[in-house]
Amino acid sequence: MSKNDYIIFSSIDWEVHYQLHHQLTLSLSKSENRVLFVQNIGVRPIKFNDTGRIIKRIIDRIFSIRGFKIINKNISLLIPLIFPFPFNKFFIKINTFLLSKSILNWISKSNFNNPIIITFLPNPVIINLLENTFQNNLKIYYCANHMSKGSPEAMPLESWEKKLFKNANLIFTISHLTYERSKKYNNNIFNYPPAVDFKKIIQNKKIFNIGANKTNICYIGALSNVIDIELLDYVISKLNEFNFIFIGPILINVNKIKKYKNVSFLGQLCHDKTISYLKSMHMGIIPYKKNEFTDNVYCCKLNEYLACGLPVISTNLHEIEIFSSNHDNIIKISKNKNEFANHIIDINSKYDVIDKTNLKTIAEKNSWDKRFELIINTIEENLLEFEKNRDQSSNLFFDYYNRIKKRLISIIIIPIFIFLISFYSPLFWYLGNILAINTPISESQAIVVFSGDGYSNYLNIGYQKRALDSKKFLENKLAKKIFLSSGKDQTIHEVTLLRAFLITEGIDDKKIYIFEDYPSSTYENVKMVGNLLVKNRITDIIFITAPYHSLRSYLIWKSNYPNINIKIPRVIDSPPEKIQWKNSYTNIKIILYEFLAIIHNKLNNRF
Template sequence: MTNKKNIVCVSNTTWEGFYTKSTVQLVSLLAKSNQLLFVEYPFTIKDLIFTLMGKGRAPVKRMLGIKSRLVKKQSTFDTEVNHLVLPPLLPFAFFKNERLYNFFLNVNTFFYARSIKRAIKKLNMTDPIALNAYNAIYGNTLLGKLKESLSVYYCYDGPDERRYGKRAQVADHSYAEKVDGVITTSDFLADSMKHLNDKMKVVKNGVDFNVFNKSAKTNINTSNKKKVGYIGSLDHRFDIETVEYTVQQLSDYEFEIVGDLMNPKIHDALAKYPNVTFLPPVKPHEVPDLLKKCDVGLIPYLCTEYTKNIYPLKINEYLSVGVPVVLTSFANLPEFDGVANFTKNKEDFCEAIRKEIEQDNVEKILSRIEYAKATSWESRAKDFEKVLDDYLAQS
């Protein structure tokens, strides 16, 4: 590690939540030798109202300033991160008129920048590194406003046009061109963006190995009851057709689906089958014990322009507890060839599950665990900081 740096992470995710987040993991570990300011997801007035109605999870009291907007958070890695919540911003993404859209974007940016600058001043942070985590729309308008010594775009997914519209891609590409460097989580994503910025680096997702490995399998399940598990977000990426076909064909297997149901069509299609159980999302520290009970873990994503950029966090989590992994071929992840089972269609997907369960053994369990050990977040954080140091040396 090098000299202590001041890092301001402008995030597009929340600090807390149901699932492990790469930004939070990396920032937590970077805080071991640097001063970190994590700027929470930019909640809007709509989020505030929905939370007051009991339909959201926004930090209302901190947003309104009833409680301090700037606090210190203890991470799972025993580090301390400064955590900033913004005042409620104005919803504006729905505007089709570009003038209105840009007007409200700029209004929000004024309050966004003002809040961050106040926190920077209070923390005596000078010449900060501005690390933008998948928040390109605001990245463009905030660029240069924090008096940053370095601007870095941490792009862990491709632009999600389905969620954010065409403007997401425009902002993503525009911002990538302007920053001092871009860090992606997959080789495919880096290759697709290399024409935008010649300072392109890859730091892949990791796993909290020590936590997950405490729940590692020590033997195969010899009972007749076999459990197929999925833990993660239940959203538009989920391949309903493939999973429904598999559930029908493997009626003697139990399917346990755990996660935040963002796409009700998933529940509508699968809940009618007696061998399918839906469970609500759990906290990250509860995930390992759930995985240990599975005989195989699924990552059934649709193959789209968006998902081909993804390096899924859960693949290393499954492997850390020794669980075999069956995936659709949504992304090119050659580093997992021979460790996980990639399938081309619903028939292959179904057969791969049966094969992985029937042919599993202790040797394979240990091999998966050993592979995952090399992908710890500690290792990834060292790689990430090395990239930041290289960018600083070149600036």
Template sequence: MMKGKNIICISQTTWHGEFTKSTVQLLSLLAEHNKIVFVEYPFTLKDVVMSLLGKQKAQVSRMLGLKNRLKDEKTENGAVVKHLVMPPVLPIDFIENKSIFKTLFGINTYLYKRQLLKVIKKQSLTNPIILTAYNPMYGLPMIGQLKEFLNVYYCYDGMDTRRHKSRIFNIEKEFCTKVDGIITTSDFLNSEKKIFNKNSFVVKNGVDYDLFAPFAKTTVSKHTNTKKIGYIGTLDQRFDIDMVEHAVKELPNVTFEFTGYLLNKAIVERLSKYPNVSFFGPIKANEVPKLLAKYDLGIIPYLMNEVNKNIYPLKINEYLAVGVPVVMSAFANLTDFENIVNVADTKDQFKQHIINVLKNDNKSLIKERIAFAKQNSWDGRAKEFGQILEQFYKDKAQEKSLT
């Protein structure tokens, strides 16, 4: 395990939230032996206004400096992460004109850099590792600006145009060529990044096994006429509505429950008309195991497209950790799971897999799933992650000694 390093994470997310985040899981464990600063994605002045009006939630008092922007966050394992909220920036993603965008984004990056340099000085963060977690937009202009020793890109998904428009693709490509190393969460992502940076490695997503283990199934549920299928996660544009609707319609005696943030209203519009379908709002991460344990089967029905090929879904190990069988669409080449989950290429195959699994599940298969998930714990993933960072660090030190 890597020890004694200063790590600043330029993140694309917040630290808190209802769903599990790989960045948070890894940094929480790395914080046991290293000093970590987690930088939340910068909210805009628009977010400040919307929060003051009660239409969204943002830490306005910390953003405006009325409270400390930097504070300690205690992790589940008793470590401490320094949690930094940035000053609000200008809302500019909607701007199409390149020169205007460049000028205004320059202001944003100046504010961002100034705040980070203050923290680096105050916290005495010498030779920091800058770990940019899926945020090349801010990671790229920070290269060489933060007195850093090492720049690493942690990429856990493919880029899309929802936040930064199509400009993000060229920005990410340039960023990949300039960082010292890349860590991705899937083999497919790694194959893409290696084109731009040969120093690219994979650390796949894991599961908080100790959190899920107490809720693990020991036997197949006895209720034969009311089988229950669950999906827990964001309900967004990745979701294959056609595939799920076919199963819902063809299996009227099976209950389908969907729990999570609803970002694609078409899902509810299409599926809520069926009496065997229910929707529920997001729940906290520590509430997930208990809910999963009541299901007879878990589904991951993502669309099979170019974007989703990048995904290594967090929920797959969570389902398995409580012994729940998984049926998923063939959206990504997840060869690690080929003998442990059921993968469907068509909506008919998806339905048939559900029928077969519900009919044939048994104690032996439950034990096999749980044992498989145990091998994919976040503790193990954090060790892998730390070893790769350590190697990047040693390589950079050697490189500097030769110049």
């Protein structure tokens, strides 16, 4: 096996639960290949529930060396920071430039030699890089699912993926449907589904027991939008004599099944711990919804269940049906929730006579060692052919011209770009809308107003806007009490002015509570007001603050007072819903400050 350099554009981050991306990278590393693993740059615009992931990405970037981290002597990690607008033509060009610059600098400093490119991601930026920056490199697309069918926001990927199918030198697929889809555009295709680290599982002798008095039914992997929660709700409620254990990150609302006493969530564990828990289980389940996306998926967990000797129950996914028919119908396949529950009952009644050794034998046939050998042999054969046709000629003048051009870009174009992107693009409008959250409003026990936060000036007129907001909600009889607090220490107390204004507008003085002490931070403000709300048994409030201050406040409220229902309305100075292309210096300063404040609070474990 020859030693090569690889760049892997991943569709997941390195820290997520163990998957094909990790297997491939670690195996290349063990074979003394060097790998630059580029974290996921996404396939859809960001949403509010991405906030935690965005903050983590920023923190990881801060504690890296210009975005790079060392995993081991052969694996380096790139944590890219790009603009989260994957299909905007303007930002595609900008993101391509930013990512290309980082990678080329890395290649130069690390002496990467004609790296082989493997991408799991049909993102427009990646395709631009393959067509331009890496046009003379061997390019492999590992098609791991039907990504454009994963969510409505990812639908534009379909046309980009077709382009990638056509332009890649080599295509790997994980399922029969992905193979058939890619065959329309390329002839150099190999179907290499995920496989199991069989030796590693057999050598892991640790067993972590849980719920020893009952039969344990286990699911490993992310609880994401592919999971059929309605099916699980039915099965778990019907089979209360069984334990249901879930190992993996929770990415969706699981309240429907969280309420049951026979359900346990162990969260995301390292792969070794996951296997140690699996070995104490009795069955493995794959409760996926059946749709175009899941029919294109080959479940990594399938062979891990079998390697641990677990019988498997699954919904009727296309790839599972093919696998089962190729192995004497070893998988119990369900067309509906009643069948799913009955299969569990049936397996439990026959559990002692099931041939667990046969299950492990089937898994061993799908071992990662065998799969990796096929993958690496295919790459090396294609690399030899590719290098024969590669034009190795160099043009010294062209190289000199490119060096001069890069210097000019760094000196002149980058500052201009930063100015334009800051003041004449929708970037800060998008970022501001992430900060300015709002929720549906209904009658509540009280209104809580934070005045003075979220403004950049020591002396500001923000309290006037909060006064008008407060008046509107009180006049609409949405609450009977109002609590006023200020985050700014000023000559005349803002809360005193707010109170005076509300009284002159006819609001009963007895309904107004003010805090004349100035908290040192939003966190202290929340704690001060929150303690009084708890004392007064108030559990439902309308919270009014400066719009860009609302996300930080909300995160602190929910972390410290989870039993208080927080409703945040649109206020007078909420950012416009229509996209804005011009930004003021003041707004930019406030937005940047708020994101830094969120990071600061996260690092100090305030939420």
